[in-house]
Amino acid sequence: xxxxxxxxxxxxxxxxxxxxxxxxxxxxxxxxxxxxxxxxxxxxxxxxxxxxxxxxxxxxxxxxxxxxxxxxxxxxxxxxxxxxxxxxxxxxxxxxxxxxxxxxxxxxxxxxx
Amino acid sequence: xxxxxxxxxxxxxxxxxxxxxxxxxxxxxxxxxxxxxxxxxxxxxxxxxxxxxxxxxxxxxxxxxxxxxxxxxxxxxxxxxxxxxxxxxxxxxxxxxxxxxxxxxxxxxx
Numbered sequence: 001x002x003x004x005x006x007x008x009x010x011x012x013x014x015x016x017x018x019x020x021x022x023x024x025x026x027x028x029x030x031x032x033x034x035x036x037x038x039x040x041x042x043x044x045x046x047x048x049x050x051x052x053x054x055x056x057x058x059x060x061x062x063x064x065x066x067x068x069x070x071x072x073x074x075x076x077x078x079x080x081x082x083x084x085x086x087x088x089x090x091x092x093x094x095x096x097x098x099x100x101x102x103x104x105x106x107x108x109x110x111x112x113x
Numbered sequence: 114x115x116x117x118x119x120x121x122x123x124x125x126x127x128x129x130x131x132x133x134x135x136x137x138x139x140x141x142x143x144x145x146x147x148x149x150x151x152x153x154x155x156x157x158x159x160x161x162x163x164x165x166x167x168x169x170x171x172x173x174x175x176x177x178x179x180x181x182x183x184x185x186x187x188x189x190x191x192x193x194x195x196x197x198x199x200x201x202x203x204x205x206x207x208x209x210x211x212x213x214x215x216x217x218x219x220x221x222x223x
Contacts, residue, residue, distance in 0.1 A: 041218070043201065102148075105155065
């Protein structure tokens with residue numbers, strides 16, 4: 001099946017710094033990618049829909065100035081957590097849609113000290 | 114907004130016993146998908162159901178989509194230790210992104 005690669009797998013950063021997470025579709029072009037957030041033992045909460053060449057669509061309650069999304073090419077979307085705080089610590093997962101089926105990246109575990 | 118609930122939240126079974134998780138949406142869905150997430154891993158697609166009343170089988174797994182397209186179930190016959198993980202349903206409405214259910218965590222005792 002299709003492969004979606006996410007990097008980094010885990011990152012630890014100091015409070016106030018920014019962290020960038022990359023999501024790549026390796027063997028297909030994805031005009032749309034989705035960013036989810038998952039807290040321990042909880043479900044996946046959609047944060048935003050990333051559209052190639054246009055602005056991302058954010059879900060209600062997600063700060064677009066804090067979670068910057070860029071989808072500059074058909075194979076790459078990036079999520080930048082700006083001025084990270086401990087409450088931003090979570091598991092961030094991207095996914096790409098191919099023919100109606102979601103393929104997920106491996107996830108990025110962010111810990112903000 | 115759309116809500117998708119799953120029950121039970123957690124189930125612990127003996128190997129060989131059956132397992133069922135139920136998914137209910139507050140709104141009518143255009144399709145429903147099921148995913149499995151192993152501990153420490155990422156969700157992996159299992160199946161998609163589109164038609165009202167649809168039933169699909171994958172070996173020991175049976176998936177159903179309700180007549181009203183607002184509920185779904187996943188049934189595993191004779192569970193094995195490899196079935197351990199969290200099962201999520203995800204409801205789709207047209208071209209909108211999927212809304213994931215709360216998940217059911219399955220533990221299988223050998």
